[in-house]
Amino acid sequence: MTALPATSPRFRREWNASGGRTQYGQRSKPVAEHNRSWTPPGWPDQVLPPSEVDWEQSAVNFLLDCCPPDYRAYPLLRRQPVVLARFAAQHVESQFRAARESIAQARSSLGGYVDAPVLDDSVEVLHQEEARLARLRRAVMLVEETLRGKIFIARL
Numbered sequence: 001m002t003a004l005p006a007t008s009p010r011f012r013r014e015w016n017a018s019g020g021r022t023q024y025g026q027r028s029k030p031v032a033e034h035n036r037s038w039t040p041p042g043w044p045d046q047v048l049p050p051s052e053v054d055w056e057q058s059a060v061n062f063l064l065d066c067c068p069p070d071y072r073a074y075p076l077l078r079r080q081p082v083v084l085a086r087f088a089a090q091h092v093e094s095q096f097r098a099a100r101e102s103i104a105q106a107r108s109s110l111g112g113y114v115d116a117p118v119l120d121d122s123v124e125v126l127h128q129e130e131a132r133l134a135r136l137r138r139a140v141m142l143v144e145e146t147l148r149g150k151i152f153i154a155r156l
Helices: 055-066 069-073 075-079 081-110 116-147
Strands: none
Touching: 055 075, 055 081, 055 116, 075 081, 081 116
């Protein structure tokens, strides 16, 4: 049995037009008209549906808003939205973990320095931030998956 070369369609998961995907993850079969503008729950309001013409530019703007401001200085991140999406996902995930850690340590680290009502309010702020970051994490994940070629279809 001979080994297939590394460029074989079998290894790059290229499918022909009748198979559904090309080598770059673009869809080769048409998507039903009623599914073109549908977005899944958690899709960010700032990002146009993937069926719109400038949706990738709106996704880049949204993802840059999720990252540290210094990321705007790198032209590569504007040219390569998938890279930007990965960076944004990692940044939001680290913020989410930091919020959870802060909630766990808030009472022990601030207990001797602030009054109980202030401590309760600060923990509530951390819980609100954790919830916001959880929503943001889902939104970034949906945009990243769409940039990688995933198509979301409405289910009945």
